[in-house]
Amino acid sequence: MDMKVKGSKELLTEVIDAGLCTLCGACAGGCPYLVSYKGRAVLLDDCTLSEGQCYRYCPRTYTDMDAVSQQVFGMPYSGDELGAVKEIFLARSVDKEIHERGQDGGTVTALLSVALAEGIIEGVIETKMDDDKIPQGFVARSREELLECSGVSYEPSPVLEALNHLPRESTEKLGIVGLPCHVAAVAKMKTYPPQNRVNIDNVKLVVGLLCGWSLANGFHQFLQQNFDLPRVTKFDIPHHPGHTFDVYTKSDKESVELDEIRQYINNACSYCLDMTAEFADISIGSGRAKFKGWNTVIVRTDAGAELIKLAKAKHVLETQPTPVESVTNLKRAALNKKKRALNNIIAKTGDKNDLLYVGLREDILDNLLA
Amino acid sequence: MAGIDIDAPGTTELFIGNEAIARGALEAGIGFAAAYPGTPSTEIMESLASVAKKMNFYAEWSVNEKVAFETAAGASFAGIRAITAMKQNGVNVISDFLANLVVSGIGAGLVLVSCDDPSAISSSNEQDTRNIAKWLDIPLLEPGTFQEAKDMTKWAFDLAEELDTICMIRSVTRIAHARGNVTLGELPRKEHKAHFDEIASFTPTLTKFAPVLSAWKHQQLHAKLDKAQEIFEPSPFNWYRGPDKAELLIITCGSCWLYSLEAVNALKLESKVGILKLGTIWPLPQKLIEKHLSKSQKILVVEEIDPFLEGSIKELVADLPPASPHPTFYGKRSGHINAFGELNPDMVIEAIARIMDITYESRPAEYSKKAEEVPLTYMPPRLMTFCSGCPHRATFWAIKNALRLDGRDGFVTGDIGCYSMALGPAGFCQVRTMYCMGAGAGIASGLGKLGQFGFKQPVLAVCGDSTFFHATIPALINGIYNQSNFTLIILDNNATAMTGFQPHPGTGMTAMEEPTKVVSMDTLCASLGVPVEVCDPFDLKNTTETLLKAMSKDGIKVVIMRRECELVRARREKKPLYKVHVDPDKCLGEACGCDRLCTRVFGCLGLEWDKEAGKAKIDETVCAGCGVCADICPQGAIIKEAV
Numbered sequence A: 001m002d003m004k005v006k007g008s009k010e011l012l013t014e015v016i017d018a019g020l021c022t023l024c025g026a027c028a029g030g031c032p033y034l035v036s037y038k039g040r041a042v043l044l045d046d047c048t049l050s051e052g053q054c055y056r057y058c059p060r061t062y063t064d065m066d067a068v069s070q071q072v073f074g075m076p077y078s079g080d081e082l083g084a085v086k087e088i089f090l091a092r093s094v095d096k097e098i099h100e101r102g103q104d105g106g107t108v109t110a111l112l113s114v115a116l117a118e119g120i121i122e123g124v125i126e127t128k129m130d131d132d133k134i135p136q137g138f139v140a141r142s143r144e145e146l147l148e149c150s151g152v153s154y155e156p157s158p159v160l161e162a163l164n165h166l167p168r169e170s171t172e173k174l175g176i177v178g179l180p181c182h183v184a185a186v187a188k189m190k191t192y193p194p195q196n197r198v199n200i201d202n203v204k205l206v207v208g209l210l211c212g213w214s215l216a217n218g219f220h221q222f223l224q225q226n227f228d229l230p231r232v233t234k235f236d237i238p239h240h241p242g243h244t245f246d247v248y249t250k251s252d253k254e255s256v257e258l259d260e261i262r263q264y265i266n267n268a269c270s271y272c273l274d275m276t277a278e279f280a281d282i283s284i285g286s287g288r289a290k291f292k293g294w295n296t297v298i299v300r301t302d303a304g305a306e307l308i309k310l311a312k313a314k315h316v317l318e319t320q321p322t323p324v325e326s327v328t329n330l331k332r333a334a335l336n337k338k339k340r341a342l343n344n345i346i347a348k349t350g351d352k353n354d355l356l357y358v359g360l361r362e363d364i365l366d367n368l369l370a
Numbered sequence B: 001m002a003g004i005d006i007d008a009p010g011t012t013e014l015f016i017g018n019e020a021i022a023r024g025a026l027e028a029g030i031g032f033a034a035a036y037p038g039t040p041s042t043e044i045m046e047s048l049a050s051v052a053k054k055m056n057f058y059a060e061w062s063v064n065e066k067v068a069f070e071t072a073a074g075a076s077f078a079g080i081r082a083i084t085a086m087k088q089n090g091v092n093v094i095s096d097f098l099a100n101l102v103v104s105g106i107g108a109g110l111v112l113v114s115c116d117d118p119s120a121i122s123s124s125n126e127q128d129t130r131n132i133a134k135w136l137d138i139p140l141l142e143p144g145t146f147q148e149a150k151d152m153t154k155w156a157f158d159l160a161e162e163l164d165t166i167c168m169i170r171s172v173t174r175i176a177h178a179r180g181n182v183t184l185g186e187l188p189r190k191e192h193k194a195h196f197d198e199i200a201s202f203t204p205t206l207t208k209f210a211p212v213l214s215a216w217k218h219q220q221l222h223a224k225l226d227k228a229q230e231i232f233e234p235s236p237f238n239w240y241r242g243p244d245k246a247e248l249l250i251i252t253c254g255s256c257w258l259y260s261l262e263a264v265n266a267l268k269l270e271s272k273v274g275i276l277k278l279g280t281i282w283p284l285p286q287k288l289i290e291k292h293l294s295k296s297q298k299i300l301v302v303e304e305i306d307p308f309l310e311g312s313i314k315e316l317v318a319d320l321p322p323a324s325p326h327p328t329f330y331g332k333r334s335g336h337i338n339a340f341g342e343l344n345p346d347m348v349i350e351a352i353a354r355i356m357d358i359t360y361e362s363r364p365a366e367y368s369k370k371a372e373e374v375p376l377t378y379m380p381p382r383l384m385t386f387c388s389g390c391p392h393r394a395t396f397w398a399i400k401n402a403l404r405l406d407g408r409d410g411f412v413t414g415d416i417g418c419y420s421m422a423l424g425p426a427g428f429c430q431v432r433t434m435y436c437m438g439a440g441a442g443i444a445s446g447l448g449k450l451g452q453f454g455f456k457q458p459v460l461a462v463c464g465d466s467t468f469f470h471a472t473i474p475a476l477i478n479g480i481y482n483q484s485n486f487t488l489i490i491l492d493n494n495a496t497a498m499t500g501f502q503p504h505p506g507t508g509m510t511a512m513e514e515p516t517k518v519v520s521m522d523t524l525c526a527s528l529g530v531p532v533e534v535c536d537p538f539d540l541k542n543t544t545e546t547l548l549k550a551m552s553k554d555g556i557k558v559v560i561m562r563r564e565c566e567l568v569r570a571r572r573e574k575k576p577l578y579k580v581h582v583d584p585d586k587c588l589g590e591a592c593g594c595d596r597l598c599t600r601v602f603g604c605l606g607l608e609w610d611k612e613a614g615k616a617k618i619d620e621t622v623c624a625g626c627g628v629c630a631d632i633c634p635q636g637a638i639i640k641e642a643v
């Protein structure tokens, strides 16, 4: 495990070419050398710096979990399955339009719309799909634009490139929605504030999405070949029962066996330990089969708790408790992801002491590897 | 300075070698001149074209050397004296027509001037075109002085007519571009009358102008050469200077005559070393050479590039009766003279000193060292690069980014022109093959057919506008016909920029500065049924996207990068496009977030790195104000304002 901050060349060899890149976009758009393009982080030219922010904020370069946790939560990393948790419950948007256009319960969009309306934030860095359903980072600044970002793409989205594109003198208060890898990169930025880039303190709200894996490795070509993408309105992987990947158009729904899709699982995700975006203010996933149309919500910080309170008070969000059994299942799934990823990393390096980017304390590691 | 058409016989003018050759052609009374530009030959045609109207003859820039030569031959067939001039590579292009023309013979005097470029200063290759004269049985002259350049050219037309075969003049860069005294002769003021006599008549006859009965004609050609040799024996273009019996005999020709003379003088060996300077190079004046061979037991042959004289003279010696003396030869084969690159007096001095076992120090070693250091201290080292504001830099920037973004190991097959510099950092080393006019598209056409062997890399063939007309069109059609896969990028800067902005079929202007029909490459390509996109390379974003789109499609695609050569624009408009400056507060310099992209990678000469300030700045004396750097700066620190 190499703790040194290095440059773009090492980012290329240790992360991008090594198959670890999640395409979070943290390295992209902050300088002329690194950009994202159609599902790849691309180095356009030779940068000579031996230490760079591209390398520093990448969620797949060495990450000192204690330092990051200290910054975000004011305490060392606990190692708990779901990370720092204040509250877990089920929620959905009361606003019908948001609920309808949302992926599950529309909770993400509902919360952001409140935060925007109340001036907690002025813009949200989200993911928007273009006509061909290629996901890109996008700054939403109105309810309309939030709705344009509703629903998910299962392909990796270089969300943070949009953050890096903001002018460094900007004072706009920001929210960010991202997967665990995006959230980890943002946490690293908070821990080691960027130079010559937009002030990371402008980020007032981080909403994480629960994530098992994303789909890459030619998945987009698969979509292109099998669907008329501009007509597609929604992608979904509903949990039990079904095991399908569903593609909706205005009038139609087509299902593909999930087993047919598995070949496209992003290889980089097999090295990811985080299922619940542990460094977010609020983490949000689907309510699973039993609670279709609802979201599982994990509140982690005071800022997160405040926002939930506000949303409920404004009757934007309705909630209900999560059954104990669901929490147990969630914990098991999260723990499994950690264990699987660690084993995959060790299999890749062939060395129990080389855990690539994972900067966990011995005691936590011992527990996970036991 | 007077033009080449000054009518003052007997007076002396300063001419560069190319002007002297052009003047010779005028004195020979040519009616027709055609060429394709190529350094170091270009000024021959340029100076002829500039006086053509006034002197009542016709001059053209042709689409390529072969066509130029063929048009000149057409004029000759109709009784008009004609000249064509080209660089060494052009001779390769014309070689098929040439090889057949020598079989038939000519009409009126027809002269081919080939300018070789020893050391390949302005060329892709180094090549000695004297060899083609021997190969194809062509009488060949090579001037050693500027006066000779004029006189030989004039005489070559008479010779061509007397022998009924094309005659060739070989020149080299140091004759072509150096300047010397030329005493002028008469300018004939004759009315040209063109008529093709070899028309079909009622009795069946064979035309003269076709290579038929070629074996028999080949024999006749040999007879013409025998006659040429006889004419050459007493030629005033060959002379000897030196003692009757010499310790060393130098045999030389062309520019090496002056180097040899200087070397002998510097060594003060005038009484010991003789120089036989030859001007009639092929066929060799055998008797003259044999006569001088007896002057010394040691022969040093001084010539540039190939051992042409050396080998040919050794052939003569091999035929001498066994009893006659067989001297020792020094030259390229013995290693005394380089068989590559330009020569200079020092090299000849060194060779003579080695052979004669004398030590010679032209200057103290200490001084030499200093002299070598001086230019390095006062002259900033500069890589070959595009001019500031050159559209090619922007084009290759877009190409580089498009290829990296595409990510399938795509690459560029290049061609001949200013943009060949994209082999190096000027064009971010994007050009990965570069051979001869038109080869970029030809090679791409082959690469694009390798799909069945797993080849998936996108291929971008790059050619200039002039190169497109010159030799790219057949390769493009080949690619379309054979269903190959590549993108042809035509860098249309509306000029033959590399050789000095000569017009071409796409410019709407002729060599004689008459407006003409514009041959539209857009329409031409579109008529071949392939998609054609036109980009402004200064619009980096659109250009990159267009290239990416083209690469994503199978088949042949044409992308035209249209933006006038900056030198042409600046000459006309006399002001920059934008006023450009760097805002030091915004410039990140070496910090993370830039790492000097503009000066370190983009590399326009208009940008300077202010080391002390740690900021970039604009060198206003060099910046052409294209504003492209403002679009690449990640911080918006480069500001362009309208002028």
Ligand SMILES: Cc1cc2nc3c(=O)[nH]c(=O)nc-3n(C[C@H](O)[C@H](O)[C@H](O)COP(=O)(O)OP(=O)(O)OC[C@H]3O[C@@H](n4cnc5c(N)ncnc54)[C@H](O)[C@@H]3O)c2cc1C
Pocket: A101, A102, A103, A104, A105, A106, A107, A108, A109, A110, A126, A127, A128, A135, A149, A150, A151, A152, A153, A154, A155, A156, A157, A159, A177, A178, A179, A209, A210, A211, A212, A213, A214, A215, A284, A285, A286, A287, A295, A296
């Ligand atoms: C790749 C991926 C894998 C996921 N895996 C799981 C899982 O295993 N279990 C689970 O419970 N939930 C998972 N989710 C989360 C789930 O799909 C919903 O996003 C979540 O329940 C929020 O629903 P919502 O109705 O509130 O969303 P909405 O209100 O519709 O908001 C969706 C939000 O997701 C953002 N978004 C869309 N695509 C992406 C993307 N590719 N990357 C980052 N952000 C994106 C949009 O910008 C928007 O802000 C996954 C999401 C993604 C993108």
Ligand code: SF4
Pocket: A007, A008, A027, A030, A031, A032, A033, A034, A047, A048, A049, A051, A052, A053, A054, A055, B591, B592, B593, B594, B595
């Ligand atoms: S400028 Fe900074 S962020 Fe960009 S490649 Fe170089 S080190 Fe990385």
Ligand code: SF4
Pocket: A011, A015, A016, A020, A021, A022, A023, A024, A025, A026, A027, A028, A041, A054, A057, A058, A059, A060
């Ligand atoms: S994981 Fe993110 S930061 Fe790391 S290389 Fe990939 S895109 Fe860049």
Ligand code: SF4
Pocket: B582, B586, B587, B588, B589, B590, B594, B595, B596, B597, B598, B599, B615, B616, B632, B633, B634, B635, B636, B637, B638
């Ligand atoms: S590219 Fe822009 S920021 Fe970078 S050194 Fe040049 S002027 Fe400065």
Ligand code: SF4
Pocket: B388, B389, B390, B580, B604, B605, B606, B607, B618, B622, B623, B624, B625, B626, B627, B628, B629, B630
């Ligand atoms: S504007 Fe920039 S790129 Fe253009 S000539 Fe000036 S320095 Fe060079």
